[in-house]
Amino acid sequence: MKQNYGKILIIDDDVDVLQAARLFLKQHVEFIHTESDPNTIPSLLKNENYDVILLDMNFAGDVTSGKEGFFWLNKIMEIDPSSIVVLITAYGDVEMSVKAMKEGANDFILKPWQNEKLLATINSALNLKRSRAEVDSLKKRQQQLIDDLDKPFKDFVGASDEMQKVFDTISKVAQTEANILILGENGTGKELVARELHRQSLRANEVFINVDMGAISDTLFESELFGHKKGAFTDAKEDRAGRFEIASGGSLFLDEIGNLTLPLQAKLLTTLQNREIFRLGSNNPIPINVRLISATNRSINEMVHNKEFRQDLLYRINTVEIHLPPLRERLADIPLLVDHFLGIYCKKYNVPLKRLNATTHSKLEKYSWPGNVRELQHAIERAVIMTEATVLQPSDIFLSTREFREDGLIFDNYNLEEAEKLIIRKALGKHSGNISKAARELGLTRTSLYRRLEKYGI
Secondary structure (H helix, E strand, C coil): CCCCCCEEEEECCCHHHHHHHHHHHCCCCCEEEEECCHHHHHHHHHHCCCCEEEEECCCCCCCCCCHHHHHHHHHHHHHCCCCCEEEEECCCCHHHHHHHHHCCCCEEEECCCCHHHHHHHHHHHHHHHHHHHHHHHHHHHHHHHHHHHCCCCCCCCCCCHHHHHHHHHHHHHCCCCCCEEEECCCCCCHHHHHHHHHHCCCCCCCCEEEEEHHHCCHHHHHHHHHEECCCCCCCCCCCEECHHHHHCCCEEEEECHHHCCHHHHHHHHHHHHHCEEECECCCCEEECCCEEEEEECCCHHHHHHCCCCCHHHHHHHCCEEEECCCHHHCHHHHHHHHHHHHHHHHHHCCCCCCEECHHHHHHHHHCCCCCHHHHHHHHHHHHHHHCCCCEECHHHCCCCCCEEECCEEECCCCCHHHHHHHHHHHHHHHCCCCHHHHHHHHCCCHHHHHHHHHHHCC
C-alpha cells in the first residue's frame, strides 16, 4: 500500500487502545480520527467519508456479548452500505465473527494485536475500498456509455430523404433475425449502420464483433474465424476461440465480404448452413448462434455475374439489403455534417467553436466527395487544427484536386501525397475495389495498402 493513503475512523471506549492505534498508524495512513463514544458515529459519517472504520465489538456496558457492537455495525451499514468495517474484539469468538461478517463486516482483529497484523488488516481493507471505488466508477462509465449508445441513430447525421430511407429500413429490420447486407462506397458509414442494427436488435446486450475480411489472409482465415486447438499449427501455443464462437449470442459484422476468395466463400457458406464451426485441429463441432451483418463496397451482383462471388452465399447473407448513398447524392446533409464535426473537433482540440461562411459551404456542395463522409470529416478536422479564425474561408478547407479520366491520370499539382492517393484510387477502381489485386498492381503488400487507405481516408 502507498504510504500515507487512506482515512481511518477508530471507535473504542478504551482510550489506551485508541492512543496506541493512533501512534502506530499515523505513520502509515493519511488521516486518523479516534472516538471513544459510539453515539457520535452518525454525525461523524455524515461529515466525513472514511475509507476504513475500526469498530470495537464490546463497549463498557456490554463487555462480552458483542450486542452493542452489532448494533453500531448495523447502524453504520444503514447509513453507508459501502462502508469497510473491521471489528475489534478481545475475545476470539469465531461464531460471533462469522455472524458479524454476514451482517456487513469485512474483517476482524483481536486485542491485544500485533502491529504487523493490524497494519496488514488495514492494508487489505484499504485495497478493498479502492477496488470497490474503481469498480463503481467503471460501472457508472459503462452505464453512461450504454445510455449514450441506446440513443437511436446517435452516430448518424442526416435529414435528407436518402438517409431517412436508410433509417426507416434499419428500424424495420433491426429486431428481426434477418441477415443484412450493407452496400456502399468507402467512407459512407457501413460500420455505423451495422452497429445501429445491433443496438436496436434483441441482441443489444450481447457482443458486437467486427471482422475486416479484407485484412485477413487466406492462411489465417480459419484460425481467425473458427479458432484453433493448441498445436494445430506451428504458432498455436494455446487453445483460441474464433470470431464466430466469441460472437455467439450476439452480432457478427463481416466487413468487406466481397474481398473473400471463392475457396473461403465456400467455407463461410458451410458454416452458415450448418450453424456450427470446427476449431482447427479439432473434430468436435461447436454450435454458433450469431446474427450476421455483412458489408461491401463492391458491386456484389456484378461479382456473382462474373462468377467471382457465390450466388448461394449471397442468398445467405442478404435477406435484406441496405444501400448507403454516397455523399454526392445527399448534399443537403453537408451543413448538418459540418456542424457535427466542427462540434466534435473544436471540443477535442479545445478551441472556440468555428463555423463556415456561405462561400465555404458552397465550395463543399460543389465538390464530388470521392471519399464520402470520411473525407469530409478529415477535411473539417484539418481545418480546425490549422486555422485560427473562427469563421472558416474556402481556402481553409483542403480538398483534393484529383481527377479520373478514362485515358489515364491527370495531376493538377505535384504534391506527392495527392499523386499517391490518385494512383491508389485509380488502381482500386480498375479492380472494382479488390484490395489484393490493387495491391499487386501497385507493387504493395495488402497490409501496406491498407495503411495507406487508412492514412488518406480512402
